[in-house]
Amino acid sequence: MNSLLRAITVTAAVSAAFILILTAGGCGQGDDSSPSAALVEKPDKINILLMTIDTLRTDHLGCYGNEIVETPEIDRIAAEGARFDFCVAHNTVTLPSHVNILTGEDPRTHGVHDNTGFRLRSETVTIAELLKDAGYNTGAFVAAFVLDSRYGIDQGFDLYDDYYGINRPGNPLISERPANEVIDPAMQWIKGQGDEPWFAWIHVYDPHAPHQVAEPFNRNFKDDLYAGEVSFVDFNFKKVFDYLRNSGKIDNTLIIITADHGEGLGDHGEDTHGIFAYNPTLWVPLIIRAPWSIPAGTEVERRVRHIDLLQTILDAAGLEVPEGKEGESLLAVAKTRAPGDAPDSYFEALSASFNRGWAPLRGVLHDNWKYIDLPLPELYDMGGDFQEATNLIDSRAGTAASLRRILAQIREGESNPIETRITESEETRLRLRNLGYLTGANVIDKKTHGPEDDPKNLIGLSNRLDKGVSLATASKWDEAEELLSALIEEQPDMSIAYKHLAWVYTDSGRPQKAVELLDSAAKRGIGGNEILTGLAMALQEAGEARRSVEILEVIRQDNPEDIEILHYLAMGYGNLQEVAKSEELFTKVLEQDPSFLEARGNLGWLLLEHGREQEAMEQFNIALRQFPYHANSLHGKGLIYERFNRLDDAIAAYREALRADRKRYSAMLQLAIVLTRRGNFTEAIPLLERFLKEAPAGKYPEERVGAQRLLARLRQHGS
Numbered sequence: 096m097n098s099l100l101r102a103i104t105v106t107a108a109v110s111a112a113f114i115l116i117l118t119a120g121g122c123g124q125g126d127d128s129s130p131s132a133a134l135v136e137k138p139d140k141i142n143i144l145l146m147t148i149d150t151l152r153t154d155h156l157g158c159y160g161n162e163i164v165e166t167p168e169i170d171r172i173a174a175e176g177a178r179f180d181f182c183v184a185h186n187t188v189t190l191p192s193h194v195n196i197l198t199g200e201d202p203r204t205h206g207v208h209d210n211t212g213f214r215l216r217s218e219t220v221t222i223a224e225l226l227k228d229a230g231y232n233t234g235a236f237v238a239a240f241v242l243d244s245r246y247g248i249d250q251g252f253d254l255y256d257d258y259y260g261i262n263r264p265g266n267p268l269i270s271e272r273p274a275n276e277v278i279d280p281a282m283q284w285i286k287g288q289g290d291e292p293w294f295a296w297i298h299v300y301d302p303h304a305p306h307q308v309a310e311p312f313n314r315n316f317k318d319d320l321y322a323g324e325v326s327f328v329d330f331n332f333k334k335v336f337d338y339l340r341n342s343g344k345i346d347n348t349l350i351i352i353t354a355d356h357g358e359g360l361g362d363h364g365e366d367t368h369g370i371f372a373y374n375p376t377l378w379v380p381l382i383i384r385a386p387w388s389i390p391a392g393t394e395v396e397r398r399v400r401h402i403d404l405l406q407t408i409l410d411a412a413g414l415e416v417p418e419g420k421e422g423e424s425l426l427a428v429a430k431t432r433a434p435g436d437a438p439d440s441y442f443e444a445l446s447a448s449f450n451r452g453w454a455p456l457r458g459v460l461h462d463n464w465k466y467i468d469l470p471l472p473e474l475y476d477m478g479g480d481f482q483e484a485t486n487l488i489d490s491r492a493g494t495a496a497s498l499r500r501i502l503a504q505i506r507e508g509e510s511n512p513i514e515t516r517i518t519e520s521e522e523t524r525l526r527l528r529n530l531g532y533l534t535g536a537n538v539i540d541k542k543t544h545g546p547e548d549d550p551k552n553l554i555g556l557s558n559r560l561d562k563g564v565s566l567a568t569a570s571k572w573d574e575a576e577e578l579l580s581a582l583i584e585e586q587p588d589m590s591i592a593y594k595h596l597a598w599v600y601t602d603s604g605r606p607q608k609a610v611e612l613l614d615s616a617a618k619r620g621i622g623g624n625e626i627l628t629g630l631a632m633a634l635q636e637a638g639e640a641r642r643s644v645e646i647l648e649v650i651r652q653d654n655p656e657d658i659e660i661l662h663y664l665a666m667g668y669g670n671l672q673e674v675a676k677s678e679e680l681f682t683k684v685l686e687q688d689p690s691f692l693e694a695r696g697n698l699g700w701l702l703l704e705h706g707r708e709q710e711a712m713e714q715f716n717i718a719l720r721q722f723p724y725h726a727n728s729l730h731g732k733g734l735i736y737e738r739f740n741r742l743d744d745a746i747a748a749y750r751e752a753l754r755a756d757r758k759r760y761s762a763m764l765q766l767a768i769v770l771t772r773r774g775n776f777t778e779a780i781p782l783l784e785r786f787l788k789e790a791p792a793g794k795y796p797e798e799r800v801g802a803q804r805l806l807a808r809l810r811q812h813g814s
Contacts, residue, residue: 137387138347143226143294143408144335147196148328149189149239150303150368151354153182153380155325164322165315166329168336169382172350176384177393177429181477183460184356184401187376187444188369189241192355192401193298194248197221199405199420201441203509207246208445211527212516215247220417222405223251223294229414232293236281238300240270241527252296256280273309274299274331282334294408297335299328302358304367305565321360349411350384351404363483364554367561369446371550372456372467373483377442381425385411389429398437398460398477399425436462441505447550447557449516450591454544459502466498470549474498519659556586564595570758572603572791590622597629604793606636624650631663640670658684662694669701677701692718696727708735726756733762737769745769760790764798768805776809783809 153159157166158173159180185201186192190210198205198221207213215221223233234254242248242257249255258280259272281297301308306320308327316323339345359365362375369376381399383389388411403422409415410424423438440460448455458467460477467473474487474495488495519527546552559582566575579596582589593616600609613630616622622629627646634643644667651660665680681698684691699714712735715728733748749766752759767782783806792799 134388134390135346135386140292140347141411142288142292142344142348143231143412144339144348144350145196145294145296145404145408146332146335146350146352147193147296147298148302148325148352148354148380149298149300150356150358151325151328151380152357152360152375153354153378155302155322156380158382159380161322163319164329165326168329168332169352172336172352172384173382175386175391176350176382177389177395177425179381179383179395179399179425179429181396181398182353182379182381182400183377183398183440183442184354184379185440185442187356187372187442188446189239189355190246190248193242195401196353196355196404197223197248197296199402199416199422201402201421202443202512203441203506204419204421206510206512206515208443208512209449209516210241210446211519211523212449213246213512214517215250217247217250219250220420221248221250222408223296225251225409225414225417226294226412227251227253229412230292231412232288232291233295234281234284234293235296235298236277236284237296237298238272238274238277239298239303242298243270245523254284256284271300271303274301274328278331278334282338285335286338299331301325301328304358321358345384346386348384349408350382351407352380352382353401353404354379364551364558366558370444370456370554370557372442372444372458374481376444383407383425383429385426385429388426393429395425395429397428398440399428400438400440403428439501439505441502444550445512447553449513451553451557451589452548453550453553454548456550457502457506459498459505461498461501464494464498466495466502468499468502469551470544470546471551472499553586556582556589560589560592560595563592567595567599567602570602570789572599575599587619588621590616590626593622593626594629597633601633601636602791604791604795606633609633610637610639624654628660628663631667635663635667635670640667643667644671656687658687658691658694662691662697665694665701666697669697669704674701674705690721692722692725693727695721696725696731699728699731703731703734708738711735724751724755726752726759726762729755730759730762730765733765733769737765742769742773746773758789760786760795761798763790764795764802767802771805771809776812780806780809 155161155164156169157164158170158178184192185195188210190213191202191207194205194207194215195201198219200219202208205215205219207215223235227233233252234256235249235252236256237259239259244255244257259270277297277299281295285293285295301324302321306324308316308320308323312323312327313320316326336345339348356368357376357378358368359371359375363371363373365371365376379401400422403425405420406416406422407425410426442458442460444456447453454470456467456469458465463476463478465475465477465483472488472495474491475483475485476487550557559578563575563578563582566578576596576599579592579599582592583596586592593612597609597613600606600612610630610633613626613633616626617630627650631643631646634640634646644664647660647664647667651657651664654660661680661684665677665684668680669677678698678701681694681701684694685698695714695718699711699718702714703711711731715731718725718728729748729752733745733752736742736745736748746766746769749762749769752762753766763782763786767779767786770779770782783802786802787799787806790799
């Protein structure tokens with residue numbers, strides 16, 4: 096193991112702190128002497144396999160010195176190729192980091208700065224487009240909603256498999272799938288390519304919080320589920336590598352393994368990622384196997400970047416690099432293994448600025464130095480202080496000033512990302528929230544920030560906000576309310592906390608409290624239109640549709656084509672029984688975006704409520720063709736079947752609705768009623784008991800009274 100890794104390997108307890116170790120090891124690789132393994136003859140046409148592991152810390156792979164995790168498959172690929180010891184990302188959240196990899200551009204150029212509010216522009220050329228034009232078949236297989244095709248990242252792929260929800264019923268907002276459910280369709284596609292050259296991108300999400308891992312990894316790693324998730328990923332990668340070896344394709348396949356970013360795990364006070372850009376989240380593993388170009392056992396100490404991967408792939412494929420792309424081919428870097436002068440590397444972490452109004456974090460790596468530009472700036476010596484324990488901003492003022500100028504030059508001419516940020520739909524925000532990404536109300540574009548806005552002074556609030564949302568997701572309403580209320584008291588302008596506390600109130604059946612909270616925030620100018628939109632929807636939940644529509648119509652004046660506002664207005668007018676206006680707005684939304692599932696389902700319900708069952712059924716069926724587990728549409732179909740006395744079909748539809756969303760309490764009650772009509776008391780009774788136990792009392796007051804009466808009758812009948 097080389098000197099850099101000796102300085103940064105974790106403890107045996109994997110406490111997430113970087114410490115010095117005394118012995119070398121890892122990967123079965125040798126010392127720093129030149130690799131002697133012979134190269135294979137370069138094939139005429141190579142296949143390309145890009146594997147990205149979400150939220151993977153570099154120090155959690157065996158080949159980087161970790162002795163706790165079990166990653167023999169990745170370690171073997173590293174031993175057969177090159178391990179890059181200091182690869183850096185340019186972002187610490189998923190979407191922009193993958194855009195960096197696929198475009199060979201950093202966010203200053205491609206314009207995607209966060210998981211929400213940005214889209215990859217169609218004119219930005221991706222590696223998939225370049226390879227497709229060169230005759231490659233292209234397939235992508237992603238594990239989570241954060242890389243949904245709606246973000247434009249599917250450009251150039253013949254198949255973009257983002258079907259993370261299809262096999263994951265149970266909650267329609269949980270939009271991820273485990274590694275095995277990504278690998279299986281990827282392998283089917285790869286095997287189907289025959290002798291045609293292919294480019295496959297496989298993305299797995301398992302190491303991302305919250306940490307849940309399958310047997311036996313949950314037992315083997317019960318004290319470190321994060322390490323268990325990494326080992327689970329490696330176990331599933333075996334299927335890919337075994338196929339390539341057994342089919343004789345491994346030596347004509349370029350294999351690249353990396354992560355989009357790392358994970359804080361408590362280092363520098365950050366539990367997860369996205370707030371800071373210290374090495375636990377910015378430093379990523381990079382392993383490249385190209386046996387015609389890189390000898391086995393190669394170790395590269397020189398710093399490299401994510402944006403180098405596009406040029407690396409094009410170099411391996413023998414293709415020219417388009418004008419304007421940054422980066423360098425890492426095949427050449429791996430061949431020489433010379434330290435050399437590493438190019439500067441720009442990085443940023445802007446999520447907290449966009450979603451919480453905190454100071455934006457940007458920085459640059461130059462030579463051996465790392466500069467972080469914040470109200471309380473930071474300077475670190477990467478050679479002697481990889482743990483970033485000692486801020487040298489005062490003692491090396493000249494160096495800091497030089498790096499500040501370099502960063503300013505790098506950012507020269509950059510547009511303001513807040514001005515290009517778009518408003519996401521409620522569905523998008525909810526899906527991202529359930530993946531652990533908190534998106535808040537639009538924030539004021541502050542021109543200056545002080546120490547009070549520096550994330551170093553606010554990280555404790557951030558961790559508590561994450562915990563509050565996790566509690567709410569688990570329906571622990573009282574605990575979530577207490578925590579989020581305390582945050583608002585401490586940070587009265589923290590708009591994202593208002594938004595999530597309002598969700599707690601509405602989800603637990605207390606919409607009037609959400610109205611009071613958001614009304615108060617709006618009157619104080621907190622959060623802008625997104626808080627007002629949340630207020631409008633809380634008013635609809637509270638039965639005040641007229642005021643809701645009035646607020647939305649004001650917002651609409653400045654956003655006449657915003658389909659989310661049009662959707663909410665359609666719902667509001669429907670609640671006011673202005674059916675023609677509601678239907679017109681739903682239709683307009685669906686003309687602009689035919690895939691808007693909630694609008695499609697809600698239009699179906701509007702038609703159903705006004706006796707237009709056949710038209711409603713058509714809308715529900717369209718939605719279900721797009722997403723078979725759309726609980727809203729399954730529930731609606733059940734009501735139509737019940738209305739026409741097709742009770743068996745109604746029971747089947749309600750069961751599917753509950754399978755899609757176990758918290759669809761109105762469908763649960765309706766299923767119990769229909770089962771009772773069928774004389775199936777044995778199944779109806781536990782459903783009624785579950786409804787009374789789980790359904791929020793404030794949200795279903797009349798339904799609970801009816802359920803209690805029905806349950807009493809059934810129990811009496813049974814006795």
